[in-house]
Amino acid sequence: MARLIILGSAAALSDAAHDNTHFVLQGDHDRAVLVDCGSNPLSKLAQHGIGPDSLTDLILTHFHPDHVYGVPILLMQLWLVGRRKPLEVYGLHHCMQRFEHMLDAFMVNTWPNFFEVRIHRLAEQPDVPLLDSDDFRIRAWPTKHFIPTIGLRVEVKSSGQVFSYSGDTEPIPHIIALARDADLLLHEAAGEGAGHSSAAQAGEVATLAGARRLALVHYPVGDADTEALVAEARTTFAGPVALAKDHDVYAI
Numbered sequence: 001m002a003r004l005i006i007l008g009s010a011a012a013l014s015d016a017a018h019d020n021t022h023f024v025l026q027g028d029h030d031r032a033v034l035v036d037c038g039s040n041p042l043s044k045l046a047q048h049g050i051g052p053d054s055l056t057d058l059i060l061t062h063f064h065p066d067h068v069y070g071v072p073i074l075l076m077q078l079w080l081v082g083r084r085k086p087l088e089v090y091g092l093h094h095c096m097q098r099f100e101h102m103l104d105a106f107m108v109n110t111w112p113n114f115f116e117v118r119i120h121r122l123a124e125q126p127d128v129p130l131l132d133s134d135d136f137r138i139r140a141w142p143t144k145h146f147i148p149t150i151g152l153r154v155e156v157k158s159s160g161q162v163f164s165y166s167g168d169t170e171p172i173p174h175i176i177a178l179a180r181d182a183d184l185l186l187h188e189a190a191g192e193g194a195g196h197s198s199a200a201q202a203g204e205v206a207t208l209a210g211a212r213r214l215a216l217v218h219y220p221v222g223d224a225d226t227e228a229l230v231a232e233a234r235t236t237f238a239g240p241v242a243l244a245k246d247h248d249v250y251a252i
C-alpha cells in the first residue's frame with residue numbers, strides 16, 4: 001500500500017509540535033517523493049523506514065521559506081551519508097531559478113562527488129505532467145498565491161486512488177479541477193484572505209470537487225484552536241474531515 005506521510009503541518013509560523021508543511025509519498029515499487037522541505041527531513045524519513053537512498057524525487061511547490069528552507073541541509077546530509085544516486089527536482093521556473101541560485105550560494109560545486117541534481121522545469125499551465133512511474137502519475141496546476149505556486153493531483157497506480165494537494169492558494173477553479181473526485185484532498189487552511197484559504201473554503205472546494213475525504217494542513221498553530229478548524233470545514237463539507245498532524249500516515 002502506498003503511503004502519504006505528513007512531515008510537517010504548520011502554516012508559515014511553526015512550533016515545537018508542528019514543522020512547516022511538507023510530506024512524502026511512498027510508493028510500493030520505485031518512488032519516494034518528497035513534497036516541499038519545511039524541516040530537516042532525513043531523520044523523520046528514517047523513522048518511517050525511508051533511507052537516504054530511497055528518496056527519489058523532490059517537488060517544490062513554490063519558493064517561500066517555509067516550503068524550501070530545509071533543502072540545503074537535506075542535500076548536504078544526503079551527500080555526507082554517501083548518496084550517489086541522482087535526485088530529481090521539480091518546480092516552476094520561478095522556483096527552479098531560485099533553487100539553482102541556492103545551490104550556487106551554498107557552492108555545491110565545491111562538495112567532492114556531490115550527487116547529480118536533475119532539475120525539471122514545469123510549464124505554468126493547468127494539468128501539466130510532472131512524473132509518471134510504476135507508483136505514481138503526478139500532474140500539476142498553478143494556484144493563486146503571492147508567487148508562482150503549484151498544487152498536485154496524484155494517481156496511485158497500485159490502489160487506483162487519487163490524492164490531491166491544494167498547495168498554498170486561494171480557492172480558484174484550478175483547485176477544484178485538481179481535486180475532482182479525489183479519494184483524499186489535502187488542503188491548506190492558513191486562513192481566509194489573499195493567497196490562502198480558510199477551513200470552510202477548503203470544505204467548499206472538497207464539496208465542489210466531489211472529494212471523498214478532506215484533510216487540513218498548513219494551518220495556524222501555537223495558541224490557535226486547531227480542532228475548531230475541523231468543525232469549520234464540516235460546515236461546508238459532509239464527508240470525513242481530519243486535521244493532518246506531523247507523522248500522520250495515510251494509506252493511499
Ligand SMILES: [Zn+2]
Nearest residue numbers: 062064145168
Ligand atoms: Zn507560500
